[in-house]
Amino acid sequence: MLISILAVLLGLVLLTYGADRFVIGAASVGRSFGMSPMLVGLTIVAFATSAPEMLVAGVAAMAGKTGIAIGNAVGSNITNIGLVLGATVVIAPLLVNSRTIKREFPLMFIAVFLAYGLMLDGDLSRLDGTILLIGFIVMIGVTVYLSKHSSPLDPVKLDFEDDLEEKLPLKSAVFWLILGSVLLLVGSQALVKGAVDIAQFLGVSDLVIGLTIVAIGTSLPELAASLMSAIKGEQDMALGNIIGSNMFNMLGVLFVPGLIHPAEVSEKVLTRDFPIMLFLSALMFFMSYGFRKAGKITKLHGVILLACFVAYQIMLFRSGQ
Numbered sequence: 288m289l290i291s292i293l294a295v296l297l298g299l300v301l302l303t304y305g306a307d308r309f310v311i312g313a314a315s316v317g318r319s320f321g322m323s324p325m326l327v328g329l330t331i332v333a334f335a336t337s338a339p340e341m342l343v344a345g346v347a348a349m350a351g352k353t354g355i356a357i358g359n360a361v362g363s364n365i366t367n368i369g370l371v372l373g374a375t376v377v378i379a380p381l382l383v384n385s386r387t388i389k390r391e392f393p394l395m396f397i398a399v400f401l402a403y404g405l406m407l408d409g410d411l412s413r414l415d416g417t418i419l420l421i422g423f424i425v426m427i428g429v430t431v432y433l434s435k436h437s438s439p440l441d442p443v444k445l446d447f448e449d450d451l452e453e454k455l456p457l458k459s460a461v462f463w464l465i466l467g468s469v470l471l472l473v474g475s476q477a478l479v480k481g482a483v484d485i486a487q488f489l490g491v492s493d494l495v496i497g498l499t500i501v502a503i504g505t506s507l508p509e510l511a512a513s514l515m516s517a518i519k520g521e522q523d524m525a526l527g528n529i530i531g532s533n534m535f536n537m538l539g540v541l542f543v544p545g546l547i548h549p550a551e552v553s554e555k556v557l558t559r560d561f562p563i564m565l566f567l568s569a570l571m572f573f574m575s576y577g578f579r580k581a582g583k584i585t586k587l588h589g590v591i592l593l594a595c596f597v598a599y600q601i602m603l604f605r606s607g608q
Contacts, residue, residue: 291484298478299504302339305470306508310335312464315455330430333531335467336512339505340536342475344543347497352483353550357411358497359505360540361560364399364533365498366506368567369596371513372529376589379517381525383575383582388527390433392572394426395530398537399568403561406552416545423538430531478504494553495603498560506532526575526584533568555606563599567592 310332317331340363344356375381383389401422405415455463478501486496509532516525544550570592575582 288485288488291481291488294477294481295485295500295504296481298474298476298481299507301470301474302343302478302505303507303511305467305474306336306339307467307511308463309338309467309471310508310512311455312460312462312467315460316457316464319457319460330427330434333430333528333535334539336508336528337532337535337539338471339475339508340540341543342471343479343501343505344540345547346472346475346479347493348544348547350479350483351548352479352493353411353544353548354493354553355479355482355497355501356544356548357541357552357556358494358560359501360402360536361556361564362498362502363506363509363536363540364564365560365567365596365599366502367509367529367532367536368564368571369592369599370503371506371510372526372571372584373589373592373596374510375513375517375525376584377586377593378514379525380586380589381517381575381582381584383526383584388530389576389582391430391527391530391534392576394429395534395537396568396572398422398426398534399565402537402541403557403565406561407557409552409554409557410549411541411545411552412549413546416542416547416549419538419542419545423535423542426534426538492553494556495606498603499600529571559602559606567595570595 313331313335340359343359347353347355347359402419405411405418482496482501483493485500486493509528512528513525516528574584574588
């Protein structure tokens with residue numbers, strides 16, 4: 288048991304540091320090839336912060352633990368909204384002005400409903416994985432379109448330009464990109480191995496482990512990115528990190544187990560976890576959209592989101608018992 292716990296902790300450390308190095312390397316490589324800061328931020332950086340979830344899903348699926356992969360994707364979205372956004376706005380309330388971020392909300396809901404609809408038959412098949420992969424590619428294309436047609440004065444565009452103005456030399460960027468990739472791979476293997484052993488020891492399902500330990504661990508890069516953005520006053524980017532990650536989780540993460548190891552989907556995912564994720568997604572939308580004015584997510588909203596997250600974890604623990 289102790290070895291399994293150490294494996295999980297080592298995996299979390301490697302995933303967090305590896306994701307940070309991967310983001311720095313990938314962003315600098317993109318800038319070196321002439322990509323705009325806005326395009327790099329909405330695509331490469333969003334992809335890089337979701338890399339832990341994708342690698343964990345791949346490693347878990349190859350080990351035949353599709354429940355961990357599905358739980359990781361759904362649980363990460365719940366964690367992103369309840370824990371990451373909740374903790375962020377408790378520390379620094381967010382004022383949302385970016386039209387680009389508001390235009391990403393429909394994309395996020397399309398991604399969520401597509402994944403939910405495909406799995407309602409109780410199965411994540413290779414056809415489902417293929418459809419999700421196509422959706423993932425389309426989502427990237429739409430994101431590229433939004434980045435190219437956003438206003439020059441869009442707050443999130445200005446934030447990306449400030450953050451990504453400096454770029455590393457290409458050799459250094461490639462080094463960090465490769466090192467980050469290796470750390471992510473090793474970290475994901477350690478995390479999955481330790482999580483599976485803990486699940487077996489405690490007698491809980493792979494799904495519950497994926498929804499809790501694994502989901503929280505792989506969401507640490509999003510937590511760090513959103514907190515730093517909020518502290519630096521880049522409020523729209525803090526929310527954009529979460530919306531972008533949630534889209535990637537539904538499409539870019541779930542297609543992986545569908546293609547590698549198709550399996551039945553637990554009924555609890557469909558009747559408990561997806562509805563909770565949809566509820567929190569709707570809550571985030573109404574808190575932040577603002578409709579005809581700037582959206583504002585207050586500290587009270589943060590407390591509500593954190594309370595929802597804690598209640599969900601308690602419910603999972605009791606169901607696991």
